[in-house]
Amino acid sequence: MAEETDQPKTRSQSCMAWLKSPSFFLYANFLCSQWGDWMWLFASGLYLVHLDDNLLRLAASFGFAGGGCVLLFGGLIGEWVDRHQRLYVVRVTLFTQNMSVMLSAISVGFALHLEATGHPLWQGPLRSVLEATIIIFAILAQLASIGYKISIEKDWLVVVAQGNKSVLANLNAVTRAIDLSAKILAPTCVGLIMSYGSHLMSAIVIAAWNFVSVFVEYGMLKVVYSQVPELAHKKLRTSFADEKEENATEKEELKEEEIPLKIKEKEEEESVPEAKQKSTCKRVVMVMFEPVIMLIMGWRTYARQKVVFASLALAALYMTVMGFDSVTCGYIYSTGLSEWAVGVSMALAGVTGIISTYIFTRLRAKVGLERTGLIAFNLEIICLTLAVASVWAPGSPFDPDFLFGSPMRRALDDTLEPEYSMLPQEPQAPKVACSPETPLEGPNISIILFLIGIITSRTGLWMADLVVTQLLQENVAETERGVVNGVQNSLNMLMEMTKFVLVIIFPHVKTYGLLILISFLFICGAGMLFATHSYRVRGHLFHFEKCLCNNNFGHHGNQNGHNGQPSNNGQQPSNNGQQPSNNGQPATAVAV
Incomplete structure (x- = not known):
């Protein structure tokens, strides 16, 4: 009887135990954080376009300046994370990020109010000040978000898993599923507020969310910190000036052991003032140029990692126009698809990404991490062959003659035909997909193949992302997790900025096929880089x-042994x- 009465309690207790576990609080914290991030990322672009009279000047300025700051300061942020205790890092980055978003949203609300009321100050210098304030706070929030994500995703999860690779894989998969779910739902909620309310109302909601969530998120992290004592013990990375002094002291001690006592005493009396002066000058120089030295040494630390080829493969995946970013959505929309169809395609891509998190945990448990990575990269390449085929499929706007023709020919085409652009156009844009002489009837085969390719490729993409993330978590030393992942963010941003530079060079829809081919080459290169890593680790x-x-x-089989088994002299x-x-x-x- 005792066992029967205890069984329901055991189930309820297990449920309550999970609700009080560190994993639950990490998941809840991650949901709040990513929900706020995706709301702001979606809304900020719309705000900047709206405030710039439907031009892309402010949005492009924000994207370029933000990317440049991440590229320059990503390694420094990671270095700073390595030098401070975990709770201090999340407290500073979390409050900086949320308060920056809140102040930027308040500035947006103030600007929208001035614009709506037609206040004279809006046409004066105050407009430029508000625009600059919005962008500066948004970039500051972006940099703080990098430090926060490095600390939580690359460090806290590893410590909470306590060396169990299966637990770590589940933590990574669930957090990625939460991220992709928030990526779908959060912009939808903000869009509904904008559609049925106003831009001003959405800015107020975002500001309020960031003000409230900062305390909720920090409270949940404090609970995790108290439940996992290992989080309080962290090996800190010392400054380069201290490292140089320690190395110099060790070398001097080794030399002193080899010098006779009498000679050593004479040299000490003569060289004490000079040594003190030299060490002081060296330390001053090291402190003055420490940010530059940190940046250089951070890249060196990254390059000597065991998983450098795998992390380079992840960075190469960012150089693509076959993802649902602003460029790809503009191209899809320019071929004649409605906003509703673009939104559904993005939702389907998110769903396939969530499915990939489920596949990752099962596949990793059966075949291991390196084999899972090989499968993921190959799966993405196979799926994207459909996108490559769309370049020459019926309905494709790709025109090699336009690309390699004379400047006079391109100028004549632009004069005689409608303006082709990767920015959203009016619904009559389907004319882009075909020439006036041979109008396209029926479905656009090219855009269908393109969408199927990039939607299905999300499965391999997010599996590859999870594989490389766990490889970095497992193989990077505790004192180097911040700097390595900071440099990784910088490399990712470098590849993304390269993509935008190529779009600027080839902005025409007729040249988008060339961008697809270049992107496919980069993704194939990513697969080769990961294969190199796998070969170095596994030997085959x-x-x-x-x-x-x-x-x-x-x-x-019948000759080798009984029951179809190979004989004993075969290689095992x-x-x-x-x-x-x-x-x-x-x-x-x-x-x-």
Whole structure:
């Protein structure tokens, strides 16, 4: 009877225990954080376009300035994260990010109010001041968000998992699913507020959300911090000036051991003032130029990591016009699809991304992390072949003659035909997809293939992202997690800015096919980089030996032994993950 009465209590207690666990509070914190981030990311672009009289000047300025700041300061932010305790880092970055978004949203609300009332100050210098204030606070929030995400996603999750790789994989998968869900739902909520309310109302809601959520998020992190004592113990990264002094002191001590006592005493008496002066000058120089030195040393630290090829593969994935960003959405819309169809496509891409988080945990448990990465990159490449095929499919606006033709020809085309642009156009834009002489009838095969390719490729993309994220978590030292992930963010931004530069060089819809081909080459390069990492770790890529054994078994199974088993003199596969032999050659027998 006691067992029967205890069973319901055990279930309820297990449920309550999970609601009080560190994982639950991390998930809830991540949901609040990502919900606010995606609301602001979606709304900020619309605010800037609206305040700029439907031009893209402010939006482009914000994108370029923000990308440049991330590129320059990403490594420094990561270095700062490594040098401070965990709770201090999240407190500073969380409050800085939320307060910056709140102040930027308040500035947006004030600007919208002045514009709506037609106040004379709006036409004066105050307009430029408000625009600059909005962009500066938005960039500050973006930089603070990098530090916060590095600390939570790359450090806290690793400590909470306590060395259990399966638990870490589940934490990564669930947080990524939360991120993708918020990416779908949060912009929808803001869009509804803008549609049925106003832009001013949405700015007030965003400001209020960030003010309230900063205390809620910090409270949940405090609970996690108290429940996981290991979070209070962190190996801090020392400054470069201190490291140089320590190394110099060690070298001097080694030299002193080799010098006789009498000679050493004479040298000490003569060189004490000079040594003090030199050490003081060195320290002053190191402190003055420490940010520059940190930036250089951060990239060196990144380059010597064991997983550098895998992380470079992740960065290469950012150089693509085959994702649902502003450029891709503008291209899709210019081919004649409605806003509703674009929104549904983005939602489907989010759903496939959420499905990939479920597949990742199962696949990693069965075949390991490196094999999962190989499958993910190959899956993305296979799916994107449909997008490549769309370049030459019926209805494609790609025109090689326009790309490689003479300047006179391009100028004549622009004069005689409607303006082709990757910015949103009026609904009559389907004329872009075909020439006037051969009007396109029926569905646009090109854009259908393009959408199917990029929607299905999200599965491989997010699996690859999760694989590389966990590789960085498992293989980067605790004192280097911040700087390595900060440099990773800088590389990601460099690839993304490269994409925008290419779009600026080839802005015409007729040249978008070339951008698709360049993007596909970068993604194939990413797959090759990850394959290089896998080969370095596992010592092989494919099981040629086992394939040969299987073929011999199929043809001569009855001759090799009883019941179709190979004879004892056949080669047996070695342990999983066998490293290359000492002479640099891969192992000759490997397991599945």
